[in-house]
Each structure stands twice: as C-alpha cells, then as structure tokens.
Amino acid sequence: MRHLRLEHRFVRNVPRELEPGILYVSIDYATAVHSCCCGCGDRVITPFTPTDWRMTFDGESISLHPSVGNWNQKCQSHYVIQRGRVLEAGSWSQTQIDAERLRDKKAKAAYYGKQHVAHSHSAEQPIKDRPDTGWTLHSIWSRLRSWFSS
Structure with missing residues (x-):
C-alpha cells in the first residue's frame, strides 16, 4: 500500500481531481470517494447504503466497513479503512x-x-x-x- 493513512474531508461535492491520501465524505450524497490506496490513482467510490458500506466518524477519524475490494480495477487492491488507517487485507481469488x-x-x-x-x-x-x-x-x-x- 502506498497510502497507509487517509485524512478525511467532509464535502458536499467531490472534486474532479482527487488528492491522494484524502477520503472525501459527502453526507448529502451518502458516499465517500478516494484515490486508490495502492497508488494506482483509480477513483474508489464507496456508497453508504444498507447493502454497501457503513461509515463511522468518531469525532477524529473515519472507518469504513466492510473492506474495500477493488475487483473491477487493474490493481485489484483490497484494504480496510479503520480510524483513518489503511490496513492491507490481502488479495482474493x-x-x-x-x-x-x-x-x-x-x-x-x-x-x-x-x-x-x-x-x-x-x-x-x-x-x-x-x-x-x-x-x-x-x-x-x-x-x-x-x-x-x-
């Protein structure tokens, strides 16, 4: 993993150009977006729904559950975002x-x-x-x- 921490920013709209290492969180659109933590630069979108991701904000940091598996991207990276830290979760078959x-x-x-x-x-x-x-x-x-x- 190239990025081991993500700083969060609460935004209404996500910028067109993503700054690496930043997790953009839009409550209005119930979604978080970030540049893939492996460093490939792909845009990763994690919508907050009862069947997709849940976001937890503890007043200082953000956690996403479940893990982020970029199976449709070339890198196929897999990681967990926990209290702003990026934890590599290993590849899947x-x-x-x-x-x-x-x-x-x-x-x-x-x-x-x-x-x-x-x-x-x-x-x-x-x-x-x-x-x-x-x-x-x-x-x-x-x-x-x-x-x-x-």
Whole structure:
C-alpha cells in the first residue's frame, strides 16, 4: 500500500481531481470517494447504503466497513479503512470475488424487495418487484450521477 493513512474531508461535492491520501465524505450524497490506496490513482467510490458500506466518524477519524475490494480495477487492491488507517487485507481469488459478488447481489435483491432464485447451473432470475418506497437503488445512483455532474 502506498497510502497507509487517509485524512478525511467532509464535502458536499467531490472534486474532479482527487488528492491522494484524502477520503472525501459527502453526507448529502451518502458516499465517500478516494484515490486508490495502492497508488494506482483509480477513483474508489464507496456508497453508504444498507447493502454497501457503513461509515463511522468518531469525532477524529473515519472507518469504513466492510473492506474495500477493488475487483473491477487493474490493481485489484483490497484494504480496510479503520480510524483513518489503511490496513492491507490481502488479495482474493477469482472464486472469492465471484462469491462476494453473488452475496452482494442477493443482499441488494433482498433489501430492495426482489427475490432471486439461485441455482448452481443457471442464472438468477427476479420473481417479483416490491412497490416503490422512495429509497431505491435507482434513486441512489441518480443522486450519485447528479453529484458527479455538478
């Protein structure tokens, strides 16, 4: 890891150019953004939702839970942000990554009201949709798009 500590900054909008070593936290958009701690420079977005990340601010530092796994990025770095410190969490196999993606997909489907039937040899298919509650995955992504375009 190139960056072993992240200084936090509470912002409304994240700047276009990220300063390495800074964790930008937007309460308005329920999201934190930082430059990948491995040093590759990729933008890492961690939305705060019941199925994604949780942020803890103890008055001095920020922690994110669960770990940050950059599986879609070339570096595939994996780390924990705990009280502003960056703790390397080790690489994962493709099997572990696939299992986590499936777990995440199921968690989102369960929380946002879609049930999926998972079979080891077939793709998951939605069974039913839940009525709109005002807090949907769609609204989160709309807020994020709005945030980045401002």
